[in-house]
Amino acid sequence: MSGGLARCSGSPDRDPGLQPERTRLAWRRTTLAVTVASVLAVRTALHGRAGSGELPAVACAILAWLGFVVVAHQRIRALSTPRPPLLTHRAALLTAICAALVAACGAALVG
Amino acid sequence: MFDALRELRLWFSPETVRAEGETPDYRFSLANERTFLAWLRTALALVGGGFAVDQFLPHLADWWRIGLALALLLAGVLCTGRAVNHWVKCERAMRRGEDLPQSRLPALLALILGLVALAVVTVVLLGCAG
Structure with a gap:
């Protein structure tokens, strides 16, 4: 993160409001939130009453986490330029689907 | 009902959104x-709950346990949908130079929570x- 900051302050047309940095940190916070939710999902499966359909749900949660991390990483890299490109619809939909998938796995594990 | 369908179509057709108006200042888009990410985190917090x-x-x-857990998970899914929907609508409003869209969802969510x-x-x- 400090690397990105140094790179931006070196360029003449950096944004004094540090918008790309703030957006990048927002992506990191969100990645952390997905991680916590996924860990809780796995924990629910591990501590749960022995059921049959738990393995697919756990795999699904881990896959959703992985998908989110990949998209977030790509976006974080795209944001390390002084004038970053817009967030694509594809990335927005993918992240939202991954988050909803974690919730769906939770419903399968809880119910 | 028709409005909801039209909004849903916007999710999957970036070209429809990008065809209108002019690209706003990139800082507004980043905001x-x-x-969008803040709504996603709200959704994830609900899932965690x-x-x-x-x-x-x-x-x-x-x-009780399953009912409350499912209610929170459902609220989480609702929030992810709203995150995308509001993001698309705000982007379109900014391109057209219109007022930002208003929504009753924050009040509804507060009530449910x-x-x-x-x-x-x-x-x-x-x-x-039990």
């Missing part, structure tokens, strides 16, 4: 993106053990 109810209130009667919180407190206090 919109952060709002659902897991917490399921995991950390084991003495509740099953149907208040009810769930009240239910959890009541159930825990009364020791509604």
Whole structure:
């Protein structure tokens, strides 16, 4: 993160409001939130009453986490330029689907 | 109903959104993106809350525990949908130079969360053990 900051302050047309940095940190916070939710999902499966359909749900949660991390990483890299490109619809939909998938796995594990 | 369908179509057709108006200042778009992420985190916090109810209130009667957990998980899914929807609508409004869209969802969400919180407190206090 400090690397990105140094790179931006070196360029003449950096944004004094540090918008790309703030957006990048927002992506990191969100990645952390997905991680916590996924860990809780796995924990629910591990501590749960022995059921049959738990393995697919756990795999699904881990896959959703992985998908989110990949998209977030790509976006974080795209944001390390002084004038970053817009967030694509594809990335927005993918992240939202991954988050909803974690919730769906939770419903399968809880119910 | 028609409006909802039209909004849903916008999710999958970036070219429709990008065809109108002019591209706003990239800083506004980034602010919109952060709002989207904030809604996503709200959704994930609700999902986490659902897991917490399921995991950390084991003495509740099953149907209370599962019902509350499912309500929170459902609210989480609702929030992810709203995150995308609001992001697309804000982007379109900024391109057209219109006012930002208004929404009743924050009030609705507050109401649902208040009810769930009240239910959890009541159930825990009364020791509604299964």
